[in-house]
Amino acid sequence: MSAEVDLAQRPELPLEDQKRAAHQALRSRLLVGEWSDDLEKALAKHIRPDRRNAWGIAEMSRNPFRSLSSQVGGVLYREPPTVYAPNAGGAELIKAVEAAGAWQLMQRVSTDLIGQREALVRVEYSERG
Numbered sequence: 001m002s003a004e005v006d007l008a009q010r011p012e013l014p015l016e017d018q019k020r021a022a023h024q025a026l027r028s029r030l031l032v033g034e035w036s037d038d039l040e041k042a043l044a045k046h047i048r049p050d051r052r053n054a055w056g057i058a059e060m061s062r063n064p065f066r067s068l069s070s071q072v073g074g075v076l077y078r079e080p081p082t083v084y085a086p087n088a089g090g091a092e093l094i095k096a097v098e099a100a101g102a103w104q105l106m107q108r109v110s111t112d113l114i115g116q117r118e119a120l121v122r123v124e125y126s127e128r129g
Contacts, residue, residue: 024116030066031069033060039058072111073111
């Protein structure tokens, strides 16, 4: 009898990694615009409830973190890089990468890299193109 693995459950991380993962999750929410709950928690922490209620709905139209991350990260791939191949097989791979829109994807990845301070891109190549 084989043991089933619950893929929805994450392994328990050491305390220092839990803190890092929580901060990474916050940075990710800030980059994708899902930070309204984080804003409400911060406002509740620093502002008395009577004053907070008088303010009404929290204003989220400005996100300096996302803006700066995209300004710095997005400029890295504004123009496609020049890539050289040492042989004919490499040239074919470069064409496939360019056709797949890798440089456009890297604009977003570089923004995430600046904002989250880490990024991972997995590239796969198939003979079928």
